[in-house]
Structures are given as structure tokens and as C-alpha cells.
Amino acid sequence: MIRSVIRGSGSALPRTAVSNAELAERVDTSDEWIVERTGIRQRYIAEDDETTSSLAVEASRKALEAAGLEAKDIDLIVLATATPDQTFPATATLVQHALGCNGGIAFDVGAVCSGFLYAMASADSMLRTGMAKRALVIGSETFSRILDWEDRTTCVLFGDGAGALVLEAQDVAEGGPGVLASKLHADGAHNELLYVDGGPSTTQTVGKLRMKGREVFRHAVVNLAAVLEETLAEVGLGPDDIDWVVPHQANARILDATARKLGLPVEKVIVTVDRHANTSAASVPLAFDAGVRDGRIKPGDLVMFEAMGGGFTWGASLVRL
Structure with a gap:
């Protein structure tokens, strides 16, 4: 049977980590308050030159390396995000161009925190039906751009980052991957x-x-x-x-x-x-x-x-x- 098999994974985080104590210097909160309610101790916040697409590209390159593949081997990119670089075109197309695999399928999925699950299911369906052979499935966000830094009940909860998987359509036996x-x-x-x-x-x-x-x-x-x-x-x-x-x-x-x-x-x-x-x-x-x-x-x-x-x-x- 044809299944979508994970070949490799990669991730990317912004350069700047912000601890709860550092956050408490600008927001009415404390490390104790945040840890007790959420378990969060730090988060990464994107600098001005770090974007949803740049983080996605970094994570994708690491996933390709882990898979032993090159960008030209990818014919489908599905990127889940609620914080795209632009209203349009899709951030996936920016990633595609940066990687150098233009010409295949590339689109964004908007389902917020569930977006990666929606993206993976979409890619899985397309791989199993033969529309593509290998896919990059990416979740990438710069949520710090849409936070209200005066609202301590929300701004302490979120961070920025990206993760990617390489999926490949393979003919596998029952019980296989x-x-x-x-x-x-x-x-x-x-x-x-x-x-x-x-x-x-x-x-x-x-x-x-x-x-x-x-x-x-x-x-x-x-x-x-x-x-x-x-x-x-x-x-x-x-x-x-x-x-x-x-x-x-x-x-x-x-x-x-x-x-x-x-x-x-x-x-x-x-x-x-x-x-x-x-x-x-x-x-x-x-x-x-x-x-x-x-x-x-x-x-x-x-x-x-x-x-x-x-x-x-x-x-x-x-x-x-």
C-alpha cells in the first residue's frame, strides 16, 4: 500500500530567548505566576530580520539534510501558519523560491494551532493519490507580531519558531511505516x-x-x-x-x-x-x-x-x- 513516510525533520528558533524574568521587566507578571499557570519558563522572540518564511526555510533545510535529500527532490510544500509574511502570496511560495524548488505545488494552510495537523493530512492525501512524490510539511509562526504586550494573560503564553517534516510516498507492507x-x-x-x-x-x-x-x-x-x-x-x-x-x-x-x-x-x-x-x-x-x-x-x-x-x-x- 502507498503510505506517506517521514524521512526527516528539522526545526528553527529565533536568535533571542526571553526568560520569564526578562518578560517581567516589561509586563506586569512574574516567573512564579507564569510557571504555576502554564509551565512556561522561556520563549523565543523573532528579531526584525527574522520572519515566518525565514524560520520556515531554516527548518526545511535541516529536515532535508536529515532526510538525505535536496530541495529539487521536493514537489509539494504545505505550510501551516497564522502569521504569514504577507496577506498574499502564500508564504509557502516564498519558502519554495528560497529553497530553489520552484514549479511544484506550494500553498498555506490556516488552522492556527492545529494547522500542522491539517497541513500533514493535506500532504498525506496528495502523496497517496499520486499528485506528488515528496513533500515538505511546515509549521512556522512569528506570533510575537500579533500579541498585545499589555495583556499579561496572553502575551506570556506565546513564542516564535518553525518545524518541518519531509514526507515521501512509499509502497510499504502492512505494519510498515x-x-x-x-x-x-x-x-x-x-x-x-x-x-x-x-x-x-x-x-x-x-x-x-x-x-x-x-x-x-x-x-x-x-x-x-x-x-x-x-x-x-x-x-x-x-x-x-x-x-x-x-x-x-x-x-x-x-x-x-x-x-x-x-x-x-x-x-x-x-x-x-x-x-x-x-x-x-x-x-x-x-x-x-x-x-x-x-x-x-x-x-x-x-x-x-x-x-x-x-x-x-x-x-x-x-x-x-
Whole structure:
């Protein structure tokens, strides 16, 4: 059967790391307040010369190197972001040109923190149907550009970064590697709980992020546990079969609560929120790359990706390495 197999991963972070103590010098907050509520200890903030596309290009080059491939081998780029370089064209096309693989398919996906799951499912579908052979699936964000730095309930939560995977269509045997199942959902009824208060068609401005954290937390735990169970049921597996969960890094308490709801040991959950904060669409591939490069995630492992974000959108993808 044809499956989309992960060949390599890469990530990129801005040059500047900002600790909670440094943030407290400009915002009415403290290290203790942030750590207790979120588990975040630092985040990376992009400088003026660092953009969503430049971070995406760096992560993509590292993923290609890990895969042993060159840019010319890529014929599909799907980039998930809520902070594109421009309203149009798609940031994916800027990445494509910078890498030097012009002529293939390149487009952006907008599903905020779930964007990488949407991007990976889109690329998987196109690879399995023969529209492309090898894909770069990227999550890249400069969320610091849309934060209200006067709102301590939101600005302390987010950071910038990028992560990328190389997917390749391969004919594999039953039980072999590749994307086994993906489930995606959305519910536009909850727009007011997590959104940006601007846009070209409404205010003609970029806008700032707004969030009602308590309500988002409640929906996240329920929705994430449900979609993980749904994805496992698709292939007749259970939580005990999972080697690693690579979740969206929104909040340490959400990660813990979701693991408990599924009966998963926290030792199976890749956590980077303490170092990266919430990097929206970049957080899942950033966390995956961290787990691969430190040796925890290995070939043959069964890995569950999951995320929920504004929209609401949420989803999960089960992958055998």
C-alpha cells in the first residue's frame, strides 16, 4: 500500500530567548505566576530580520539534510501558519523560491494551532493519490507580531519558531511505516474564545490575539482526548500501543490533563512548552524534532500527533516511524 513516510525533520528558533524574568521587566507578571499557570519558563522572540518564511526555510533545510535529500527532490510544500509574511502570496511560495524548488505545488494552510495537523493530512492525501512524490510539511509562526504586550494573560503564553517534516510516498507492507490515520475537526461556534481582532476584510488591520483561557482549557482537554481515541479506533489500537504522544504545546496543565484522561503515563508525552512556549502551528513539529534529535523517538515507534487551536479546530494523526 502507498503510505506517506517521514524521512526527516528539522526545526528553527529565533536568535533571542526571553526568560520569564526578562518578560517581567516589561509586563506586569512574574516567573512564579507564569510557571504555576502554564509551565512556561522561556520563549523565543523573532528579531526584525527574522520572519515566518525565514524560520520556515531554516527548518526545511535541516529536515532535508536529515532526510538525505535536496530541495529539487521536493514537489509539494504545505505550510501551516497564522502569521504569514504577507496577506498574499502564500508564504509557502516564498519558502519554495528560497529553497530553489520552484514549479511544484506550494500553498498555506490556516488552522492556527492545529494547522500542522491539517497541513500533514493535506500532504498525506496528495502523496497517496499520486499528485506528488515528496513533500515538505511546515509549521512556522512569528506570533510575537500579533500579541498585545499589555495583556499579561496572553502575551506570556506565546513564542516564535518553525518545524518541518519531509514526507515521501512509499509502497510499504502492512505494519510498515507511514501515516496510519488522521482525524480533523472544526467548530466555528467558539470563535469568540480564541481569535485575532482584525483582518483585511473587516478592520483592514492585522489585529491582536484575544483569548478566554479558562474556556479554551475546558474544550481542549475534552476535544483532544476524544480525537486521540477516535484516531486509535480507526486502526484498531489503544492508548497502550502508543510509544509517544507529540502534542501541541499550549500549556503544561492541558498536556497533563489530556494524558490523565486517556490513562497515558506523562513519560510518553514529549514536552517542550517550558522552553518554546506556545508556537501555534510550529509547536508539534518543533516538539517532534526535539524528541528525534535527543534520541527518544526512534524508528519503529508509534507516534501520535495532536493539536487544538482557534476556530476551534482540532485533530490528530497516528504515524509509524
